[in-house]
Amino acid sequence: MTIAFLLPAFLLYSLLFIYPALRAFYVSMNDWSGFTPAMRFVGLANFVELLHDAYFWRNVIPTTLKIIFIGGVMVFALAFLLSGILSTRLKGKAFFRGILFFPSLVSQVAIAILWGFIYNTRWGLLNSLLRLVGLGRYQQTWTSADNLFGAVLFVLVWMNVGFYCVILLAALDRIPPDFNDAAKVEGAGELVIFFRIKIPLIWDVLVNSLVLWGISAVKTFGLLYVWTGAGGSTPVQLQNLAVYMYITAFGRKGGGSYRMGYATSLGVFMFLMIAALYLLISLINRKERIEY
């Protein structure tokens, strides 16, 4: 029974997940267009090239890191703020939680369409709203070269914040109310209670959420790839590792090189980056657990 129950999952997973993952390390050591079966073994040449790829270091890596760290700070600051507010007795809590969370369930193509129109210069929602409330002078070309990254980063934050908010909220709701009441009796304010009592109590969950964010932030793809600029390709400001890897492999209007070996070495780099983030967070997390 043991074998019969395990076999289907084991076969599917080994053949279509683990095997390609292992093979990736081999492919990354080859020069290969993908059009012919023949690969040319080049050893670590792809990784050496990666070290000297000016575009990669000057553009792709900064974009990726900004998404992980600036985006991460924004997502967690907002998720904390929102979950802190929602964990107090607020009327319609489930409703607000629902609205916050909904974007995580929606196709990123749809999100790109929605925000493409919110940001539209001439008849977009944002500029129209600004005009309506008399703040017309703050109107912007939100998707101009200078503003684009910030604008799209905000969309990323907007669509992710609900997910982390819900996780933190679930953790906050598990804290016994006595803790809260005791602190209130002692005269602690809402903010003090939140930072000195609640956060230490949900530390475990917070660390797990940070790992989740790290993994998903490195992999951010759909929204960025779909955000088409002039010429039909993804604007350079939005090319993070995932997008650069995809364009290097499969090409895109106005760019792309069909270099399977090099693209796979980018995939290997992403894998290493996730491993590094995981280690970093586990190292920080050597703090003691608080049981309650």
Add this chain to the structure above:
Amino acid sequence: MIRARLKLQRIPGRIFVYLWCGFSLFALCWILLASLKTNQEFFSAVWDFPRHPQFGNYLKVLTIYNMGTYFINSMIVATISVAVTVTVSALASYVLARVEFRFNRILARFFVFGLGIPVQLILIPLYFLLLGLRLVDRLSGLILVYISLSLPFTIFLMMGFFRSLPHELEEAALIDGCTPTRTFFLIMLPVGQPAVITSLIFNFVDFWKEFILVLTFITDKSKATLALGLYKIMEGMTYTGDWVSLFAGFVLVIVPSFIVYLFFSRRIVEGLTMGALKG
């Protein structure tokens, strides 16, 4: 007095929640209204309600822009993938969580390890593997990819649930002369129903919106799912300028997620948080 001070402290925060949620809701309603306008109306009067609701936009996007086909493809792919993923995962995670055997712990780790592998690592080798098997540009190929890539999370989720059940369940069944296989189907699976339902819904929502894999493995327009189809329509807009139809397409993609969410929000939230809370 303390209570009054606490209430006062809460006000700015609450206003922030109202603004944040209000804007999201407003934007969704705005696009819903726009999908019922004519293109001319949309560009000339941003704030006006549609004069005559243009339900034709929806008909057009379903037929001329092929959304109908994409919808059916999405249905087929998501339904089959979910059914197989959950069945295969339930079997495996039950054994991994409840049966003692030699490689138990190693195998459990082996499956969960996949959670840390980014799809970009395996994308190219997987593409050429499927190309060799003549499964590129086929719904069956996409389904196989969806199943195998969702196994780590689903097994992780179900293992956690099966581990939390009391051992008395199997012991009682054993005393009553129930074989292990019968025990699984007659006792453990019904008891494990919450985990099964959570996995079903969670995976369905995930397959419904999946993008990078369908973008890679499907190039034939007639095989596209909704996410890819919507992207194709969006790309085409540069030439057609038919934005209201794009909005209608947007609404058609959103509505099923919305309905599923309305009915199962607790389960979805459970599935998403379970991993983070249990760790």
